Amino acid sequence: MSIESRHIQLMDTTLRDGEQTQGVAFTPTEKVSIAKALLQFLRVDRIEVASARVSEGEKEAVSQINQWARQEGFADRVEVLGFVDHTRSVDWIRSTGGSVINLLAKGSEKHCREQLGKTLEQHSTEVLQTIAYAHEQGLKINIYLEDWSNGYKDSPDYVYGLVDRLRHSPVSHFMLPDTLGVMAPDEVFNSFHDMCGRYPDLLFDFHPHNDYGLATANVMAAVRAGISAVHCTINCLGERAGNASLAEVAVVLRDKMNMQLSIDESHLVRISNMVENFSGKRVAANAPIVGADVFTQTAGIHADGDQKGGLYKTRLGPERFSRTHSYALGKMSGKASLKKNLERLEVELSEEDQKKVLARIVSLGDSKQTITTDDLPFIIADVLESKSYQHIKLLNCSLNSGLDLQSTVSLRVEIQGENHQATGAGSGGFDAFIDAISKVLKKYDYRLPELADYEVRIPKGGHANALTECVITWNCGNELRKTRGVHVNQVFSGIMATIKLINIQLHEMKSSAE
Template sequence: MSLDSRHIQLMDTTLRDGEQTQGVAFTPTEKVSIAKALLQFLRVDRIEVASARVSEGEREAVSEINQWARQEGFADRVEVLGFVDHTRSVDWIKSTGGKVINLLAKGSEKHCREQLGKTLEQHSADVLQTITYAHEQGLKVNIYLEDWSNGYQDSRDYVYGLVDRLQHSRVSHFMLPDTLGVMAPDEVFASLNDMCQRYPELQFDFHPHNDYGLATANVMAAVRAGVRAVHCTINCLGERAGNASLAEVAVVLRDKMGMQLAIDESHLVRISNMVENFSGKRIADNAPIVGADVFTQTAGIHADGDQKGGLYKTRLGPERFSRTRSYALGKMSGKASLKKNLEQLEVNLSEEDQKKVLARIVSLGDSKQTITTDDLPFIIADVLESKSYQHIKLLACSINSGLDLQSTVSLRVKVRGDKHQATGAGSGGFDAFIDAISKVMAKYDFTLPKLADFEIRIPKGGHASALTESVITWDCGNELRKTRGVHVNQVFAGILATLKLINIQLHEMECGQTIGKAK
């Protein structure tokens, strides 16, 4: 079979090897949920769900997974790691309704000699004894050659000798792990190509680790060498630097090597999120395929290129993974980025209003790295209701607050061209600001109206980093007035709303209009 037409099996070991990640321990219910998602929705070829004889909780989870798998026709695709202990691992797996044992043998002479204190002949005999018993109990047998990468490098004769003794024992998959993640792609290709050429009748799997950040590249080398099955985990979970990312491996094998895969890519992100939540291990926002930001264009020039002809799009389109492309708003934004977001909101703004909104976005970008589409309605409302009055301008403001301590404010403002400094104290940051700004405005015979209402909002479903909108209702005597402020910091959102009210009233004073005074 030619390289370009091969089907590559993906075996997911998130629930076994991935659970060796520091601090990760899935509950039985979580294990069952992940197993079902991997087989039923993502459609991986095989899953490795546990190690035998670990705990009663593990037995419970594996039993439930196997019961479900039998009902759905997946029984032979659920695998459990077992040990060279003759009957014990086999009996444990059998008691859970399991059909496949992945037997852990010593793939390096050093491990065999120093950890077991046995010769190749003695260890081989033990392995064959366990294999024979597993077959008698109706189990399918795969075998891991633990630390194979070091074993192959240090003592190939040992590796060849072990495989020679096991090759006729009806082992379905010989699984070759780079247990400590020490190999580079050229080493992977040379060693696996040798194994595939030397034993053309055997089915080899490659099990990489990511210690050098080469796991995905090593998978490519393994497939090029003739391997037909590779092991991965969701979100790179695994001991130390983790295993190969299933999302990365799947996409690379399809796009860069033309391999045939069974998985349904549209479920990659959903299952990544599930594992992220259950494991408590957060993935980076820029993690390939599944990261929060990987389909977000930040630079305005990229948004412009997409607007004019899809110039910055590749085969890794978001729709392929049931995602959407977004255009981040911030200090690097251009009008194309804004237009893309306005289209998503179905909002039409004039060119002049777009310029005002974009200027506000760029200004906010200095204090908030990115602004989301959810933040945008706050900014639009704030800008469109704003007048360009600059009677008062905040130059600097420092707020100090503490638990069970009075808050203090130190500020500098410019009022009608004159600069003033003031300090204030209060029960909170905003209260302290009101105290300070009132001292400045008293010099202009100006008294702030009383607050009738004070609202703080963030966008629906917003995160802790979302923009904050403050809407203040002021009692101006003969009328109620509302002003709005938008900022990443909720206290400063209230401050901006207050300055807007002062600007409006100072403008009215200059125009000779009567204004309401605080009572």
């Protein structure tokens, strides 16, 4: 069923409904920062920033937001949830300099009867009384019909009766929430199609929740049925399973339904990161649009296809969100994945060196699932300076360390075709390894030189799972020698650097003997 393209308002309720997420409480400064970002940079049409009469801290935050909004021309786009309490919510909002109240009425007969103990007539009279006072005080008025989804299903006549009593009052938007997230797309479409057809002169908003993981699909159904605005949150924050994700809704409405929106997509990820940091609720790496990994290709065949003709690219490209495409390096990597990353680093390698580097990446991928572009210079440097000497091979090595306990090592090595086992102890894992390997090397009249320096580092901006590079400077008599080891474990990076030196010196001993 085709539908005509039209403008859909996005109302962000991160600062109100999103703050009802378990464990989330924004400070006034954080609230102001998020509000400014939403309106000034992301350009959402409206924001809901608080519930009236919650706390003095909330009042301070709302006052600061409203003061800024008035100066910037956004005053009528900042909304506060209010209650059917005649003057109290209205006066609270007015005292903060607010211009809009989102009045919370009962959208289901069961809530009205069992929670309030009132009839439709009694409740609607009190709602109209609060509306009249808000209008008298100069506020713009929207109204929530709380639990509308269950109310419409269980007692549609109650819903019609409430809307009939309010439709001629000064209400701008009738906001219909799926408060408990119980609707499926066909139910959303049928109910909104009925409401929009029955009341063509009213503006309806849809306020979805994501309890069944259907929030975005439900938004599509509501828009298809004719609603004019959708409520969302950044990062899907909200009670229980959260609200609809603003990023998902925005992209789906544009790409899949050809709707017109006000928002600037290039700021979605930056604001997602801001809310993630302030809320303490982490975004899944595979979350659509804003997840850390969603524009990363892992399989080598995908990188190959993109290189040969953009075969795996879609309209959902990273550039529109101020992001970049990346190609993960690991055990599933191919030549194309490596080439893409080398291009990004502006590094050229011969075909032979690319093969060596790729082999090392695949090997590391067994112990570290993904190698980043930041890790790659370490690997390149390590591979290019490595010689093909195989006088000593580390076959196995087990480390045990504990707080205030000596570290122990058990290892198995092959030297010139012969297997050896040894154990060692020391003040740390590397010290224990040196003790163990020295016992083996005595049999070959070889003694490790003294350490002159030992440096461990990770890539700039690296994460806790970044590769570790260890560069050891050895005091080899008349000269200092440096060897490098790269591994996901910093102790093993030192061990790799040590094995490299042993290989070099065993080779020199063999050559001089010949």
